[in-house]
Amino acid sequence: METEAKKFRDIFRAGLKTYLSDKNEASLTDAYELGRQALKDGFSELAIIEMYHVVLKDILRDRNGGNDCEILERSSVYLVECLAPFEVKLRSYQDLIEDLNKKNEQLKEEIQNRKEVDKELQRSKDHFQSLIEHAQDVITVLDGKGIIRYTSPSIRRILGYGKSELLGRDTFQYLHPRDLDRVKNIFDELLAEPDRIRSEEFRFKHRDGYWVFLESIAKHVSDEDGTRIIVNSRDVTERKRAIKQLRENEAQLSEAQRIAKVGSWEWRPGEEDGLSWSDEMCRIYGIDPTSFNHTYETFLEHVHPEDRDRIEREVTRALELKQPFAFEHRIIRGSDGEERKLLGRGQVITDGKGQVVRLIGTGQDITEQKEREQKLREYSNRLRRLSARIERAREEERTRIAREVHDELGQMLTVLKMDISMLSGELKKKIDPEIMDFLERETQNILKRINTIISSVQRITAELRPEVLDDLGLKDAIEWQAQEFAERSGLRVNFNSNISNPNMLDEEQSTIIFRIFQETLTNIIRHAQASKVDIRLDIEDECLVLVVRDNGIGITEEQREASASLGLIGMRERTQLLGGTVRIEGKENEQTKVMLQIPLDKRD
The missing domain is CATH 1.20.1310 (5 helical Cullin repeat like)
Structure with missing residues (x-):
């Protein structure tokens, strides 16, 4: 069938x-x-x-x-x-x-x-193949012995090898020696557990011989062809370098903060645990970074009680105005209770809508700086008092010398002049007229020289200590000095004043102001190349104001700030003795103005 x-x-x-x-x-x-x-x-x-x-x-x-x-x-x-x-x-x-x-x-x-x-399978296959062909990462297929069976085309861009160049080769021979054992252990774990996924970073040798850091994800897959390990690898060399550089920068920043005693902070208002401090900031406050409570209240707890309200007001004002801020305050260290002085600075960061996102800033320990500033102020005050004492001693010595020169040398020259005149009269009676004519001429020459010496003595004594300053006061002394200056220099000098009380200053104040005025006129003669000088001495807002203006070649910024200009330094030092200020204004090729301002209620 x-x-x-x-x-x-x-x-x-x-x-x-x-x-x-x-x-x-x-x-x-x-x-x-x-x-x-x-x-x-x-x-x-x-x-x-x-x-x-x-x-x-x-x-x-x-x-x-x-x-x-x-x-x-x-x-x-x-x-x-x-x-x-x-x-x-x-x-x-x-x-x-x-x-x-x-x-x-x-x-x-x-x-x-x-x-x-x-058709759908073919489309999926084409799509998947396209993804692999154009993937940024390297896709590698290994067999159970670690032999490379497939690599995606991106291997050329990342590792320099051709697509088929590594096929049939042992992948472990391309690993860095320090990474080899670790990667082999992971490979064995993947073989032992199908469908397991592991990720790891390691170094793979580039075709040109240098090492490339790869971040890889591997999975064990079994199919009709046997065991397969599929590895997806990404080049993270630049990221590793960036992380290394970032860590080095962080270490350098931490060291710089330690040396400068400057800590950094960030605060996000409204967030729980929104406050973060750098390690140096924690050290300044005497707090262990590992046990730091990241809250704004933690900061306030360490602020000195007497400064706490002021600091809160400063921070609130900064949040409202959204402006940078800076303030000095005291803190109580958490580790030992020591009081330290800090300078806090901050910046308010807002979003596109103007809402406050966070605040960032620094805190600098200025305790030692403040102590040095205090010592410097004390030394400065001592030097100022010493300078005042030296200035008073100098003026006293000038006054003594002027009086001795005026009284003794002046009197002796006057007596000598009288004796010569009397001798000339007696000789006329006893000497031949022809000889007497000769003696008369010589006598007149001697008398002229004596008069010149007397004038010099008077000028020297006036410069050492002008009698008009003691007799008539500062206003008349300055006016007299201005006239003397005009006669000696040939410059046009104008003087104006609204002062009516000549005794409003004591002797020391009047002397210091007069010496400053003399130094100003000396600088005009030496440097200004001026033809006119205007002088004003007035009372303004309970201050004595002396202004000297010339029409000369002006003064540069370097000349005003020159440390070698002893004249300007002396003017500033004398002004500080009276608690006043002196300003020198002007530019190159323009007029120069010296303005002295002395509070009438200040005494050093």
Whole structure:
């Protein structure tokens, strides 16, 4: 029976192929006769239909292109002719035909679905391949022994190797010696646990010989080809360098903060634990960084109680105005309770809407600086008192010398002048007139020289200590000195004053102001190249104001600040003795003005 079935199937296959190929109606007649013979041989309709499906699947599988739907339609026609002799079973036959049509439709649908699935699989494959081909990271496939079986094209950009250059090679030979054991251990763990994922950083040798830091994620995948380790690697060399540089910068910043005693802080108002301090800031406050409570209240707790309200007001004002701020305050260290002085500076950071996001700033320990400033002030005060004492001693010595020169030398010269005059009168009575004429001429010359000496003595004594300063006061002394200056220099000098009380200053104050005025006139003669000088001595806002202005070549910034200018230094030192200020204004090639201002209620 099986032999007959096989023979029938072969005849059926040949007849169907012939009909499908030549589309001849005679083939349908052969199909009908084949059906009659099958009916005689005892084949059932179902057997013929099953045989039909087997033959049709073989034909569809072996075909070289063509329209599947058309093949199904023509095959159905051939089958119908083959089953035509079975008229006695017409109704069953019709049911079988309907079932056959349904199965044909299902088969068509399956074929169409398979085509769509194949297309989708191909699209997915193309998409996945494109992702791999254009991936920024290197994708590598290793077998169970660590042999490289695949590398993505990005390996050339990151590691310098061609796409196929490393295929078949042991990946471990390219690892840095210090990373080798660690990576091998991870590889063994992945092999032992399928589907496990591990990430790690290590160094891989570049084709040019240097090391590249890779951050890799690896997964164990098993398929029909065996064990595979898929590794996705990213070049993190620049990131590692940046992190290293950042750590070095942080270390340098920490060391710089330690040396400068400057700590940094950041505060995010409204956030819990929103305050952060640098290590140096914690050290300044005597707080262990590991146990620091990151709150604004922690900061206030360490502020000196007497400064706390003021600091809160400063911070509140900065938040309201959104402006930088700076303030000095005292703190109580947490570790030893020592009182220290700090200079705090801060900046308010806002977002695009003007809302406060955070505050950043620094805190500098200025305790030693303040102590040095205090000592410097004390030394400065001592020097100022010493300078005042020296100045008073100098003026006293000038006064003593002036009086002695005036009284003794002046009197002696006057007596000498009188003696010579008397001698000349006596000689006229006893000496020949011709000789007397000669003596008279010499006597007059001697008297002239004595008068010159007397004038010099008077000038010297006036310069040492002008009598007008003691007798008439500062206003008249300055006016007299201005006239003397005009006569000696030939410059036009104008003097104005609104002072009516000549005794408003004591002797020491008047002397210091007068000496400053003399130094100002000396500088005009030496440097100004002026032709006119205006002098004003007035009372303004309970201050004595002396202004000396010339129309000379002016003064440069360097000349005003020159440390070697002893005259200007002396003027400033004398002014400080009276608690006043002296300003020198002017520019190069413009006039110069010296303005002295002395509070009338100040005494050193």
